[in-house]
Amino acid sequence: MDWPFLEETFLSLIAALPLTIELAVTSICLGAILALLLALGRLSGITVLDWFGRLYVFVFRGTPLLVQIFLIYYGLGQFPVIRHSIFWPFLRDPYWCAVLALTLNTAAYASEIIRGGLLSVPHGQVEAARACGMRPIMLFRRIVLPLAVRQALPAYGNEMISMVKATSLTSIITLMEVTGVAAKIISETYRAIEVFVVSGAIYLVINFVLTRLVQFAEYRLSPHLRPPVSVSNTRSATEAVAAGDPQ
Template identity: 45%
Template sequence: MNYTEIAIEVAAGVPVSLAVAFGGILFGAILAIGVAAARISPVRALSGSAWVYLQLVRSMPMIALLFLLYYGLSQFQAVRESIFWPVLREPIWCAIIALSLKASAYISEVYRIGISSVPSGEILAARSFGFRGFRLYRSIIIPYATPVVLPAMSNEFVILVKASSLASLITLMDITGIAASIGSETFRPLAALSMAAVYYLIFNSISIALFRLAERKLKK
C-alpha cells in the first residue's frame, strides 16, 4: 500500500474526526457560558460548585474520561435501562460528551478572563444608562472581551482538536483509529500515522488561519 492509497483510506475517518472535534468544542463552548457565569457569580454556592467542577474535569485525563463514559457507565444496570443508554452506548457520542466536558472547563476560564478584562468603569457607565443583563453583555462586555479572548481560544481549539484523536481508543474509527488499523495490517505504522498527522496539521492550520483572520477583522 503506497502513500496515496493510505491517504485515501485514512480520509474515510475525516468526517468522524470532524464530528467529534467540532461537535465537542461547540457543545463545550455553549456549556462553558453557564460555567463561566457560575464562576463569576456572587452566590458562593454557584461559584464554589463551578470551581469544584473545573478542578475535577481539568485534573482528569481525557483518556480516563473517555473510558469512564464508554466502559464505566455501562457497568450500571440503571444506566443501561435509562433513556440515556441509546446515546451512551455509542462511542462517537461518548467521545463528543467527553470532549465537551473538557472544552467547557478550559473555555469557561477563557470567557471569565475576557469578562474580567472589561474595565469596571465602562460597566458602571453602561449600567447608569440602563444597560442590564443580556443587553449589557451584547453591547459592552462581548465587543470588548472578544479581541482579548480570541488568541486564547485559538490555542484551546488546537489543543482540543488534537485531544479528539484519543477517541480512537474507544473503538471509534476516526483518522487515528483507521491509521492505527492500517499500520497493524500492513506493518507500516509510520506511514499510516504520519498521514494521520498530516490531516490534523491541515485542520489546525486552517483553524489558526481563520482565528487570525477574525482577529485582524476585529482590529480594523
C-alpha cells in the same frame, strides 16, 4: 519512498476526516456553551454556583482525558439506573460517549479562558453603559460579551487546536476517525512511519486552517488594531473607479 502506498493511505485517512471534524466541531460548540455557563456561575457571586464551577474545573483539568473517555464509555454502563434511563440509547453509542467526554473536558479549560476574558472587560465601559440606561441583558450582549470574546479568542484558539488533536483519543473506543483508521492500516501493513507521517500531515493542515480562521476572527473583532485608511487614498480610489481606470 513508496508513493503508491502513501497515496492509498492518504485516501483511506481522508475518508475518515469528516468524523474527526464532526467530533471536534460538536465538542467545541457544546463545550463553549457549557464553559460560558460555568464562567458566569463563577462570577455570579452565588456561593453554590461558584464552588460547583471550581470543583468541575478541578476534576476535569486534573484528570487525563483518556481516563475520562474510559470512565464514560465503560463506567456509566455499570449502573443499572443509567442502563434503564432515557439516556442509555446515547450513552451506549461510542460516538456520543466521545462527544460527551470531549465536551466536558474542553468546557473545564474554556471556562477559565472565558472567565479571564470577562474579567478583562474595562469597568469604566460597563459603568458608562449602565449610565446610558442599558438593561443587564443588553449590556452583556452589546458590551461585555464582545469585549470578552476579543480578549479570550487567542487563548481559546489554542484550546480549539488541542481539541482537534484530542479527537485522536476516541479511536480507543472503536471510533474510526483519522487515528483509528491509521492504527488499522498499521496493524495490516506494519508500516507505522509512513502512516503516521500522512496522518500527522492531515492534522497539521486542519490546524493550519483553524489558526487562520481564528486570526481572521481576531482581526475582525479588533478594528482599533487595523491600519487607518487615509481619506485621500479612499477618494483617489473612488475617483479612479468612477473614471473607469482599472488601477
